[in-house]
Amino acid sequence: xxxxxxxxxxxxxxxxxxxxxxxxxxxxxxxxxxxxxxxxxxxxxxxxxxxxxxxxxxxxxxxxxxxxxxxxxxxxxxxxxxxxxxxxxxxxxxxxxxxxxxxxxxxxxxxxxxxxxxxxxxxxxxxxxxxxxxxxxxxxxxxxxxxxxxxxxxxxxxxxxxxxxxxxxxxxxxxxxxxxxxxxxxxxxxxxxxxxxxxxxxxxxxxxxxxxxxxxxxxxxxxxxxxxxxxxxxxxxxxxxxxxxxxxxxxxxxxxxxxxxxxxxxxxxxxxxxxxxxxxxxxxxxxxxxxxxxxxxxxxxxxxxxxxxxxxxxxxxxxxxxxxxxxxxxxxxxxxxxxxxxxxxxxxxxxxxxxxxxxxxxxxxxxxxxxxxxxxxxxxxxxxxxxxxxxxxxxxxxxxxxxxxxxxxxxxxxxxxxxxxxxxxxxxxxxxxxxxxxxxxxxxxxxxx
Amino acid sequence: xxxxxxxxxxxxxxxxxxxxxxxxxxxxxxxxxxxxxxxxxxxxxxxxxxxxxxxxxxxxxxxxxxxxxxxxxxxxxxxxxxxxxxxxxxxxxxxxxxxxxxxxxxxxxxxxxxxxxxxxxxxxxxxxxxxxxxxxxxxxxxxxxxxxxxxxxxxxxxxxxxxxxxxxxxxxxxxxxxxxxxxxxxxxxxxxxxxxxxxxxxxxxxxxxxxxxxxxxxxxxx
Numbered sequence: 001x002x003x004x005x006x007x008x009x010x011x012x013x014x015x016x017x018x019x020x021x022x023x024x025x026x027x028x029x030x031x032x033x034x035x036x037x038x039x040x041x042x043x044x045x046x047x048x049x050x051x052x053x054x055x056x057x058x059x060x061x062x063x064x065x066x067x068x069x070x071x072x073x074x075x076x077x078x079x080x081x082x083x084x085x086x087x088x089x090x091x092x093x094x095x096x097x098x099x100x101x102x103x104x105x106x107x108x109x110x111x112x113x114x115x116x117x118x119x120x121x122x123x124x125x126x127x128x129x130x131x132x133x134x135x136x137x138x139x140x141x142x143x144x145x146x147x148x149x150x151x152x153x154x155x156x157x158x159x160x161x162x163x164x165x166x167x168x169x170x171x172x173x174x175x176x177x178x179x180x181x182x183x184x185x186x187x188x189x190x191x192x193x194x195x196x197x198x199x200x201x202x203x204x205x206x207x208x209x210x211x212x213x214x215x216x217x218x219x220x221x222x223x224x225x226x227x228x229x230x231x232x233x234x235x236x237x238x239x240x241x242x243x244x245x246x247x248x249x250x251x252x253x254x255x256x257x258x259x260x261x262x263x264x265x266x267x268x269x270x271x272x273x274x275x276x277x278x279x280x281x282x283x284x285x286x287x288x289x290x291x292x293x294x295x296x297x298x299x300x301x302x303x304x305x306x307x308x309x310x311x312x313x314x315x316x317x318x319x320x321x322x323x324x325x326x327x328x329x330x331x332x333x334x335x336x337x338x339x340x341x342x343x344x345x346x347x348x349x350x351x352x353x354x355x356x357x358x359x360x361x362x363x364x365x366x367x368x369x370x371x372x373x374x375x376x377x378x379x380x381x382x383x384x385x386x387x388x389x390x391x392x393x394x395x396x397x398x399x400x401x402x403x404x405x406x407x408x409x410x411x412x413x414x415x416x417x418x419x420x421x422x423x424x425x426x427x428x429x430x431x432x433x434x435x436x437x438x439x440x441x442x443x444x445x446x447x448x449x
Numbered sequence: 450x451x452x453x454x455x456x457x458x459x460x461x462x463x464x465x466x467x468x469x470x471x472x473x474x475x476x477x478x479x480x481x482x483x484x485x486x487x488x489x490x491x492x493x494x495x496x497x498x499x500x501x502x503x504x505x506x507x508x509x510x511x512x513x514x515x516x517x518x519x520x521x522x523x524x525x526x527x528x529x530x531x532x533x534x535x536x537x538x539x540x541x542x543x544x545x546x547x548x549x550x551x552x553x554x555x556x557x558x559x560x561x562x563x564x565x566x567x568x569x570x571x572x573x574x575x576x577x578x579x580x581x582x583x584x585x586x587x588x589x590x591x592x593x594x595x596x597x598x599x600x601x602x603x604x605x606x607x608x609x610x611x612x613x614x615x616x617x618x619x620x621x622x623x624x625x626x627x628x629x630x631x632x633x634x635x636x637x638x639x640x641x642x643x644x645x646x647x648x649x650x651x652x653x654x655x656x657x658x659x660x661x662x663x664x665x666x667x668x669x670x671x
Contacts, residue, residue, distance in 0.1 A: 010555075010556070010557040010558075011555075011556035011557045011558040011559060012556050012558070012559070013556075013558055014556075014557065014558050020504045020505065020531075021504070033605075035604065038504065038529075040504055040505055040531050041531070041557055041558070042531070042557055042558050042561050042584060042587060043503075043530075043531045043532040043561060043587045043588075043599050043600050043601060044531045044557040044560065044561060044601040044602070044603055045503070045504045045529060045530055045531035045532075045601070045602045045603070046531075046557060046602070046603035046604070047602075047603065047604040047605070049605065220514055220515070221508065221509075221511060221512075221513075221514055221515070222514060224508060224509075225508070225509040228509070229509075315514065347514075347517065348624075349624070350623075350624045351512060351623070351624060351626065351627045351634070352634065352635065354512070354627075355627070
């Protein structure tokens with residue numbers, strides 16, 4: 001009769017625990033009191049021991065799951081025993097294990113012999129996000145290289161590192177284990193193979209193939225962060241981009257008149273950015289839906305207007321945040337924006353200056369782009385991409401209805417918004433608000449310069 | 450060293466210890482406490498610059514790139530404690546209580562609250578009014594600034610890791626991380642808030658005494 005493993009109560013007022021990692025796999029034989037998994041609560045990570053000896057038949061909670069106290073997280077019993085059915089079956093049965101081992105996985109260069117006898121069962125399938133996440137975000141380049149050299153699929157290796165990460169010790173132990181399949185098809189050399197695991201749908205394209213000439217360079221921390229954020233953002237928001245043509249002639253004139261005096265008085269340059277920030281801040285005030293976040297079925301309106309400005313640096317992309325942009329005037333905005341950009345370049349930003357943004361502005365136009373389709377900076381719901389500002393011929397209609405061609409400094413502003421929350425009309429309202437500000441605002445604050 | 454069984458707590462100030470050595474020492478002591486070979490302990494010490502990643506840390510919480518880390522001689526270590534990322538370094542008092550919460554203190558939330566209480570009382574002796582906060586901002590705060598962090602690992606109800614209290618810590622090192630995964634955390638130290646620079650062993654002695662009171666253990670000072 002199988003024994004239930006329950007989420008223990010680790011304190012009087014503690015009603016749940018989050019499983020941070022499993023220390024054993026389905027199919028393992030465990031002793032009574034042997035640590036089975038770790039849970040996290042209140043900055044404490046606790047090892048939870050097994051209530052019984054036996055074989056781990058089934059795992060019902062996955063890494064990252066928050067489980068209520070006294071709920072069943074696993075079943076322990078005799079080998080081959082069937083545990084009472086659970087709402088979601090978590091363990092592959094013996095038949096499935098054989099099938100999986102028999103098919104050569106795309107990334108394993110081993111001979112396609114059924115390895116059911118010797119091969120340990122692969123880590124139990126968890127939610128697609130969980131498993132893929134573990135492999136993708138986890139192992140260090142050294143580990144992946146060793147795995148590639150031996151044609152090992154990292155997902156099949158039990159990870160003892162943080163969050164189930166496969167450490168160097170784990171992969172070396174796995175590779176040295178007598179049951180590991182090592183021979184290549186020709187029985188001689190192993191050729192490096194990519195180590196990514198197939199996606200749950202079965203469709204998978206390896207980043208490179210055996211024999212292809214490549215040079216592998218581990219990503220820098222900031223590259224890893226950016227990389228992960230981009231796919232996360234695309235998978236989270238319903239991205240739609242809309243483009244407006246902005247007439248910046250009035251802004252241009254105001255800037256031209258004031259820039260010399262401004263620099264003298266303030267010791268910092270007056271670029272187009274403070275004007276754009278001011279316009280964006282007031283447009284956000286009038287359109288609060290674009291200064292919000294989506295939390296399940298809740299709309300989280302942000303009370304502060306904190307505008308992030310994307311800065312492209314040699315080593316990557318940073319987005320320092322200009323807090324409470326609506327409370328600053330042009331001078332304040334110019335000072336803050338320039339200061340943030342300088343300190344971003346000299347790596348002197350503090351952590352809180354990179355967090356807390358409610359809306360982001362990115363400026364691909366500075367490199368000549370006409371307009372872009374930027375990716376939303378989570379957890380925001382909109383991002384404004386500025387196109388290059390250049391003189392363009394546009395049609396002007398005079399009071400009598402006569403058309404002529406005039407030259408004006410214009411720019412395509414593209415707004416990508418999250419259609420889960422923001423509709424086209426909302427985005428258009430916002431953009432029209434910007435457009436009107438640029439056409440009508442007199443920027444009288446600059447008269448002093 | 451007194452025999453185990455007597456619920457005594459051995460308090461020792463170890464000076465500057467490499468992070469990995471500190472971890473090894475704690476784990477060894479925990480094994481001994483579990484096997485009954487040794488009594489409980491409170492290790493008080495200081496680490497050279499290190500960013501440590503707890504079980505809930507994300508790679509993205511370390512903002513510093515490898516060049517910065519090398520330049521500032523900061524190592525990065527993964528640990529088994531709960532919590533996210535934090536920084537330890539010179540001028541910061543680190544405390545590792547190895548205590549058995551079984552049978553009468555089997556409550557992790559209460560343990561964390563008790564640790565916070567030890568630090569609050571210690572800070573009061575240095576003229577600061579501190580308070581604890583609950584999730585997600587667990588730690589010890591003075592006003593809007595965080596002055597001490599907490600991260601614990603428990604095995605069979607015996608604890609390791611513990612707390613880190615900023616005394617004369619160089620707070621700029623926290624710029625290299627998103628401390629404790631928190632938005633907009635401003636860090637503080639006894640020095641930054643009062644101008645005083647008490648020696649670490651002096652703060653350790655005060656903390657040890659308060660620990661004995663809060664945890665109701667007679668102290669044995671190594």
